[in-house]
Amino acid sequence: MANNDAIPVEPDHGGGIRQRSRASIERRILDAAESVFAEAGFNGATTAEIARRAGIPKANLHYYFKTKDDLYQQVLTGIVNTWLHTADEITAEADPAHALAHYITAKIELAREQPIPSRVFANEVIHGAPHLGTYLGSELRSWVEAKAKVIRGWITAGKMREVDPRHLLFMIWASTQTYADFAAQISAVLGRDQLSQQEYKAVARQVTEIILRGCGLTPPNPS
Amino acid sequence: MANNDAIPVEPDHGGGIRQRSRASIERRILDAAESVFAEAGFNGATTAEIARRAGIPKANLHYYFKTKDDLYQQVLTGIVNTWLHTADEITAEADPAHALAHYITAKIELAREQPIPSRVFANEVIHGAPHLGTYLGSELRSWVEAKAKVIRGWITAGKMREVDPRHLLFMIWASTQTYADFAAQISAVLGRDQLSQQEYKAVARQVTEIILRGCGLTPPNPS
């Protein structure tokens, strides 16, 4: 999260007051790219549009990122790295009801606060994950196996009902990320432009209650 | 489902044995288009690739469907019409546990048997549903309100726990369609090329159990 480094104030060749360090320009390009990729997919995204949103000429974009593919790879890598560091509360020692409730709530909050990266990732996976290399089958798979082992421990200890932990995780991912990925559908069906923060809280509560009760757990009172 | 009409055997100008009626050619193009749109999205799909898979020259595709947009619209319409006719078992008179179990099972089976249309639709919604016109906000919204009314009736009658029926439907959609839309991720995480029919049955059972128990219902024995 907090890694602004020491941004060197370089000589400003182009004029203007904006931050011109390499790091900050790359960040601007990556943010612009993320939103364009989310809206149009990899194929539909154009480097011209990304450059426009980043506020730079298209040629500069290709100076910082050699190809459209390189840029997309770095966007994906950033998203994936963020995601691998969630669910830290799912540990053998934790209370299952509390840990799962915390995870579900955090995922709903992430869907509300950062829907765009979720959509980029969803788009990639729907199309068969052609740019994700070995991530799904190695890093993510190991991550799931580790968490599944914890949940199996809970089950063996009689703390919760017997379920397949991997499919439970898929269900949690689906039920929470749908509020980011399918926001257009949810908004339209509910007849609102977007959900209020209070509605998101109610959603988190309901999803948590259903999944916890479904696992034979008693939902904790929302803090 | 069963509507082969009477396919007129027209004069065969191009040679070859294949069916050449207008209806059958359009069907071939629509099927090819569906798979290409699912793999690459609207923007990434090319009319050249669709024509190649349909086994016709590109110019013929534009003879049968004026524009790429027309073709996409017809693909979407077909998907949407299929979907509006599911969940027929969710009625006021039905037993909640049985009706919901039936709906969830049917949705999982649909994800297994027809993942491609699901992906086309998911892709469309993720990108903000720019080609869906008023469908989400009118037809689908009415559909959801009707089903929500039924479920509210069940709740009022004390047959199930109090939940928001609309978000319950979103959860069912997400938990089932994820097996079509995110198949690449699920396969990779589980370390298999694709799930067996038996695994799909186990998934249907687990999703059903969690959601029904989560709603305070007792899952029926799988028939």
Added chain:
DNA sequence: GTCTATAAACTGATAGAC
């Protein structure tokens, strides 16, 4: 490091012979 101009390749759509 920045920017304008442009090359090189691709894509949707059509013309026109058969």
Added chain:
DNA sequence: GTCTATCAGTTTATAGAC
């Protein structure tokens, strides 16, 4: 109704002046 050839517009990526 079918097919080849091709146009017009877009898009990725680069060359080269500053």
